[in-house]
Amino acid sequence: ETSVPLYRPLNLGATIMTVSHSYRALSEGGDGDGVEGYGHVLRDRRKVGELGWRERLCRFFTPMRTIWMFVGVNILNYLDRGIIPGAPNQFQSFIRNTIMIDENQESTYLGILQSVFIASYSLAVIAAGNLVHKYPPFLVMGMGLAIWCVAVFISGAAQGWGSFWLLLFGRTLSGVGEASFQCIAPAFIEDFSPPGQKVLMLGIFFSSITVGTAGGYAYSAVISTSWGWAWSFWLEGVAMIPFVVICCLLPFKLNGDNSNGNNVRTASNHASVSLSKEVSTIMTSPLFINISIGYSAYCAVLAGLSTFGPIFFQGLQLFDSERSASLHFSAIVALAGVIGTPIGGYISDRLAGDRATRDQILDTCLKIMAGSSLAGLAFALASAYCQSKGPFLFLMGTAIMLLFLPTGCCTMAVMASVPSNMRATGVALSILIMHLFGDVPSPVAVGWLKDRLAPRCNTKSIDGQEVLNPLCVFDGDGIRLTLVICLSYLAVTVLFWTVPILFPDTCGKPAQDPDQFQSLNNGDLGKRKDSYRGLGDVPDKEMPVAAA
Structure with missing residues (x-):
């Protein structure tokens, strides 16, 4: 097994290219500058029962186990997003004391902390969608996850340094780090999920968003106090490190990735040309735009609600403390997400059927x-006018x-609206839009609105503790x-998601693949086997379907 020499003077660009070249050779079972692929190593070592630790790791992480690993990574990503809204009084006090602003501006700056993360994430996700054509996706x-770890350690250091700007930089950098994971994971799940379970597995993956966000509120409320x-921030960074190492070692390759790996410069040129074509193709799809x-x-x-949910709960006089409001809000979000997201996927798969075409899946x-x-809009608006805790929690949940x-x-609809080999860029552009x-301007806008409509619902220091201003009771309306x-902004969602149903011929047709890319739903085990890189000649009983 060949690696980059340890004592050579560091040339960062050359090192990245060399590592990427070697990684691609390993992932494809080929020979790149004397580097033998994992397939060759496994075939030789399997005969004598001497698999190395890397090979054992690759054999252990079957596609289904990898998907479950993605669920764990996503929980940590969204746990991080819930830290600031989970302890709003502590962060508002930190903001006020470090940059010396007026009390009626606290919520606006709290929203900025959330928005800069999402803004950097939105820009970085396009670059990540392009990079998967140049370098191995994993x-x-x-x-990207390594950058995320550095970012959360910086965010935690901001408290000791007493620097709002350091915290702002850490939140910006964490958005850059998370982008590659969110761009690659959905396409992998679509490729390697068992037939008839694609939307279900996507639902399980996305249920980790609610579990992580809700857990972040409770986690932040407890740890911060x-x-x-x-x-x-520091504890979640430590928890992410093993996933970083595993992702850097797994040699999977996504379907629809046509780059061949022996000439990095050629692959780079191809990717730079194809990106403009991908963007123009995707952005002219009425279905994708809707x-x-x-x-x-x-x-x-959801971003406005997640950022200010505990403040809404407490400001409506339903809960007495920030901790109680955060714990109740996190509980109903977690429960609703764990139930709702997988059920949505299950219902879609059952209605469409195991052998559903792209048209049938999209229509469902x-x-x-x-x-x-x-x-959801009807129930949410009803909950806003509840005066008692029980009915409010039921309707909001x-x-x-x-x-x-x-x-x-x-x-799944986004990926169906673009050609199969453009899914990573399609997901990236959808995230950017x-x-x-959506959630870049939303926290700032909702924070600004709250400061204007409920100016007395800010943070006060009473007996050395940061609590909601007692005068907030007069700003309940x-x-x-x-x-x-x-909540009313959901009407825009209902409108644009209904248009493709009402006008299917112009806005509701899935994209056609120019290269006649065959979906894994067709049961082509050969293509699935060819896509499961890194294991050499794997017997059929060890294929991903059986392993799953």
Whole structure:
């Protein structure tokens, strides 16, 4: 097994190219500059029972185990996103004390901390979608998660340094680090999920978003009040390190990736040309545009609710403390997500059938998306006018469950709206649109609105503790109006997700693959086997379907 020499003077560009070249040779079982592929090593060592630790790792992480690993990584990603909204009083106090702003501007800067993360993530995800044509996807993913680890350690250090700007930089960098993972994982799940379970597995993957976000509220509320919020960032960074190492070692290759790996410069030139073609093809699809704009409004509502949910709960006088509000909010979000997201995927797969065509899958997904978002809007608006805790929690929990129902369907619809070899870029562009018009401006806008409609619902220091201003009780109507305006934006989602159903001939047709790419739903085991790189001549009983 050949590696880059340890004592050569560091040339970063040459080192990346050399490692990438060697990695691609390993992943494809070929010979690259004397580097033998894992397939050759496995065939030789399997005969004598002497598999190395890398080969054993690759054999252990079957596609289904890799998907479950993705679920764990996604939980940590969204645990991180829930840290700041999970302890709003502590972060608002930190903001006020470090940059010396007025009390009625705290929520605006709190929203900025969330928005800069999403803004950097939105820009980086396009670059990540392009990089998978140049470098092995799992290497791109591993490097991105390594950047994420550095970012969360920087975010935690900001508390000790007393620097809001260092925290802002850490949140910006964490968005860059997460982008590659979110761009690559959905396409991998579509490729390697068992037939008839694609939307279900996407639903399970996306249910980790709600589990992670909700867990982040509870995690942040407990850790921040016990050890300080810096430890909330540091502990999750330590937990991510094993996943970084595993991603850098796995040699999977996605279907539809036509780059061949022996000439890195040629592959790079091909990717730079194909990106413009991909963008023009994707952005002229009416189906893609309708899904993405509807998704941006959907995420704008969820981002506003997730950032200020505990403040809404406490400001409506339903809970006495920030900790209680955060724990109850995290509980209903986690429960709704765990129930709603997988159920949405299961219903879609059952209605479409095991051998469903792209048309049938898309039609089923669009109906679930439009129906569940409309029902979720109705329940959410009803909850905003509840005066007691029990009915409020029931209606809000039901609304959130209905909103999470189409999560897997939406991603599947995005991938169906573009050619198969453009899925990574399609997902990336959808994320960019969603963040640009959705959850980047949303926290800032909702924070600004709350500061104007409920100016007394800010943070006060009483007896050495940071608590919600007791005068917030007089701004209850302003808090309720802020919540209603935020939730009403779901009407845009309902509109744009209904248009493809009403006009299927012009806005509801899936993309056609120019290279006649065959879906894995067709049962072509040979292509599935060819895509499962790194194991050499694997017997049929050890194929991903059987392993799953």
